[in-house]
Amino acid sequence: MRKILLAGAVAALTAMPVLAAPDEENTDKTTAETPADAIVPQVRTKDLSGTFGGQRISYTATMQEHVLKGEDDKDEAVIVTTSYVKDPLDTSRPVFFLFNGGPGSGTVWLMMGAFGPKRVAIPTDGTDDGAPPYPIVDNPDSLLDVADLVFIDPPGTGFSYLTDDADPKDYYGLNPDARAVAKVIRLWLNENGRWNSPKFLGGESYGTTRSAAVVNQLEGNTYNDVGLNGIVLISTVLDFALDANVPGNELPYITYIPSMAATALYHGKATAPSTEAFVEEARQFALGPYATALLKGQDLPQAERAAVRAELSRFTGLSEQFLDNADLRVTPARFYKELLRDRGLTVGRLDARYTGRDYDSAGEFADNDPSFYGIDAGYTAAINSWARETLGFETEREYQSIGREPGQYWTWEPEGIRGGDHYMNVAPYIGRALRENSGLAVFVGQGWYDFATPFFAAEYSLNRTGIPQDRVGFHYYDAGHMMYVRDEDRQKLSADLRTFIRQQLQ
Template structure:
């Protein structure tokens, strides 16, 4: 059972409420509570620190304050080799709430075994948390969670361009991490970054930035539901790569022919992947110059693998948009749409006609459960009480995408220069936004010279973008992190060398 002990530490530079009707952002504050939990059948003691740590400008003046939650195991006497996991979500305007209270943290929200919201809302023990093997800090970039920009002495806010861009995001977060590691005496620790969705772009860039600008060498990077991380595959490659995802989602909803439907998903996907690479890709490249008989043969096969009609595929010239797929797959069955980030979820549009769903059914379901859970958790269990709004999604536009195409190259360069650095990719088969096959493609591009195979791995799960919401995948995905940490930290005492 989890226990909450009395509040131990509160250091505040700025009060949360300086005067009536005015809410101030803490700049350098920590609130610590002590807890126990049970992970994998063993009792674990830990402390939870809800903190605010500043971002400084060149004059060492605070220009932003980032909120974070740091979990540190307290029942280990010698922790010099204890790993540290630094966790980011994506967006880029998303808080760290998702992986914090649904994946790796010691407390997770109450949902059913498939990830759907249940009431009353709340929090429960996570018996699968990786806190048994690694300390974890969940970081909220500017304007996410409780993190905000700080006005200067003249009362003016800093320029948004200092934070809201691919390179700016990586630069200030790397400096922030340096400060955190120094303050918490974690320089000796094996260090890991985990990012989800746009967070994979973020941690890929951070791997090289930390290494080159802060001389902080990582042991591992975990990419959860990765974006393209700069490896551009628009055009024929992106179009062709849709098919394996179409197959997975159609299989889940029992929309495939009986011959396929009666097989297990993992029996089908390798066959579809091969067909995608060897047939769909060259056909998409050839486009309108494809022989009519060959095109009709491919249309028939695509319908067989996707659950879509031949007419639909023909009308789209083999290029069925994913948004149309979400709208059309079940149109003539029960009239529901399917989710973008997790296609197991159904939605209901006002009209069954149309080209795209009215809303993201999975996101609505997630916010249903996450928002009350995180607000309750901070105020009641972690003892952080405030009138600051917790931004599940914060305003970060316009986001500067310059050099977005370098983050994957940055990760590849970091791995080339650091023989201890490993990367693991985790992806859900039913994710229609950052598909599992695109994730495999990203892994292949990272390994362009073929020499990183022993330090790259892919793990797939029978769920969507946040694969850990399904209990069976929550168990397996956390176990995969444990194995990854053990493998990537083995033999590090023998030196970083080829």
């Protein structure tokens, strides 16, 4: 979304304390001598161990504030990273930098749901996370066996914040945000002596947009000095024209059809031998008869309209009368409300497996997204418990899992992309990086039931001119935006990424 909730999911059972050896202590490496008006960055470390990918690994967890200064050398932003580095230090190991999206989302979702050494355990079957306590459990699917992990909370997210001396416009926007994240990555490499380590960059949702913009800062624009081995895009949004349901723009209707087909099949509103087969049928219909019909506009012959309407009904599970009333163009918001109206239910946006019950069954818009309110409390509880109680991070600030401040100032203009600033499309950044770095490859992970960043839109964005196709690989999962909330898909995602990382090191 421009307002994409960068995403995550989790939830309910009984709280389990994170155990540490009796002699483990939090250590504060705060610098002792600094100017009186300077921010003293907090650094908390803890030695821990766990089993990841079948390997027993000792690691150091470090939660650290990085201070970014303005041109007048005043402290402007405090950016928090949480890193997990295998002991003993091995600089030949890859470093994987990760963040979520929003653009105001903290990295809680990827850290406490997918790849961190601990995760919050919520139901995986599309039911909500309920009430606390929420169990925080070992995460054998963490990628610590193949890479050191650095989770970044960009400006205005998580515990990261701007000072009173900062102008929000210098940090909140596609390129200002990317420059700040790129600067933090370079600082981390400096401080940890990891410049020659293999490097991977990954984001979820708007975090994939950020990934493209950060790659442009690291390899193609501001610095040109940080080579990457891999880019990981989870629930991808690169071309925002595909999310613009405005009169005259037919692309969103086309790219949502396969997601609607997968959802209709999941909820028993369509029939097919498999999700993959039905989705492929829907792709071909969307690109062929359906796209042709929309492009003909009011010149569409009635017989052709009737044939397309019947097929559209078969794929979407919606009645031909409804589709006729909508002029064959169904927005996602209408689909959430209409698909299961006869059952008095709505379906989720982030994950259409989830269902909700509105105040009533009238109207055309759902009251809320059941796939978000079904997971958010568990994640927020987990990150605060882990950061404050286990890692010993001290702050009076609230953790911004979905912060609103960045969105109040956000600017979307890309820079250096052919075609100008007519709309936001950062896929060309990835194409340029692939063309100029022969050792770079892209991993794309998509859920069938994700309407925030539909998989067909990701496919469309990444097969445009100028993007080498031999180093872009797609992987699909039987869940939604945060596919890792489903146990089977978290395990599959972890295994797929292990394979990707190892292949890039060969």
